[in-house]
Amino acid sequence: MAVKKFSNKKTISYYMCDRTHTLTLPMLVNLILEVSGEQSDELGLDEQVMEEKGYSWIILQYEFHITRFPHNKETIEIETYATEYNKLFCYRDFVVRDEEGTELIHVQSTFALFDSAKRKMARLPEDIVTPYEATFNKRVRRTPKPVEINEEKVYEQPFNVRYFDIDTNQHVNNSKYLDWTLSTLGGEFLSQHTMTYANVKFDKEVYEGKLINSSVSIDETEDHIITAHKIRTEDIINCSASFEWKKQS
Amino acid sequence: MAVKKFSNKKTISYYMCDRTHTLTLPMLVNLILEVSGEQSDELGLDEQVMEEKGYSWIILQYEFHITRFPHNKETIEIETYATEYNKLFCYRDFVVRDEEGTELIHVQSTFALFDSAKRKMARLPEDIVTPYEATFNKRVRRTPKPVEINEEKVYEQPFNVRYFDIDTNQHVNNSKYLDWTLSTLGGEFLSQHTMTYANVKFDKEVYEGKLINSSVSIDETEDHIITAHKIRTEDIINCSASFEWKKQS
Secondary structure (H helix, E strand, O other): OOOOOEEEEEEOOHHHEOOOOEEOHHHHHHHHHHHHHHHHHHOOOOHHHHHHHOEEEEEEEEEEEEOOOOEOOOEEEEEEEEEEEOOOEEEEEEEEEOOOOOEEEEEEEEEEEEEOOOOEEEOOOHHHHHHHOOEEOOOOOOOOOOOOOOHHHOEEEEEEOOHHHEOOOOOEOHHHHHHHHHHOOHHHHHHHEEEEEEEEEEOOOOOOOOEEEEEEEEEEOOOOEEEEEEEEEOOEEEEEEEEEEEEOO | OOOOOEEEEEEOOHHHEOOOOEEOHHHHHHHHHHHHHHHHHHOOOOHHHHHHHOEEEEEEEEEEEEOOOOEOOOEEEEEEEEEEEOOOEEEEEEEEEOOOOOEEEEEEEEEEEEEOOOOEEEOOOHHHHHHHOOEEOOOOOOOOOOOOOOHHHOEEEEEEOOHHHEOOOOOEOHHHHHHHHHHOOHHHHHHHEEEEEEEEEEOOOOOOOOEEEEEEEEEEOOOOEEEEEEEEEOOEEEEEEEEEEEEOO
């Protein structure tokens, strides 16, 4: 069955970029979720409708395959579509292209539905998945896990969860976890390396006012540079991630 | 003389809003500076041209007169124009209107030109101010200062300057100072009050890797609620601000 694709153009602004004049990964997450929100609006399933039904979407995992991050003032097209769903999970892809139609970034994501009353994940009901025209496949995908952190070579940094980290969904904005993981790498590493792949897995939500701990280990050989990350609150793992990098030319 | 006005429309996205579903002040600053950047681009004075000339714009002060913050998904029009300039300062206004043309926010700002080689403020040269068609007036404006903090009733919070706080201009993004001042007020205050006026004065730049101290005192009477703020690095005052609020209805 053909999937229902939705796309929209976005122009990259200076406040979405870092000192290298390219879009940051946290802002990419904001932009792709903006576009999937636009698709939901178009299909009559905006947050208000979802709230009335007693549900909200949660994101469990992202994988990013990055050829190039768009630069400041560049106009990109973000395409999104739900590919497959099963009893509990919905898989959604995002493709970011430049103005010539060349693919810059491909994102694969896993969503689930949260039942606000029962405070747990819900079975995906027909009326919520049908409009997206995704294919039902009872098989649960085995997505690759982020590379495990090397606890012997770890560097740690604390971050306070701030007022503006909470967005309209009343939860810590998804992009903030990426901000905390990446910031811990520091300016020297980040301005000398370009990300080619990212795997981000969300485990437990972080709450306002909490002090989170962001830890990282760097594994660098002649062939590859991989960084592995954990976001923890006390002893709880909130988020795991690993990134692959190349040296900036 | 008529001033050269420039305007552009922006649609408010969820990632620009806080839990109250309205645009945050830090994101408002990003959007208005995006629009003044667009005017500069149109006049052939984009950052690259300015860099080649050896200059960059710095912002010394903002005053915000706020009737209402736009809400999530609302489309606003931001108009900007340089009103006046003198030997050292350039005054620029921004007017934010809703789709019916009703004024929501009026911003008055003071800009200056920074000479990158001499590391100090420059006299405004003709070729840089003429295209904006502002009026020369040798009188330096006496803009109101932010209300002084009450050191006896102060609450303080430290913040680390993070990698993503630095934007394409290689400086801490203007909006981050507002993030630090406001975050110190905490979730309870911010979700129960709406800002009606803001006065923000930038004194000394903050640098990456520094620990800044954000302090606030709250002055609440029957008539008014005013918060006064300072951002300091060690003993240096980086930014002073004061905000007027009303209770959220």
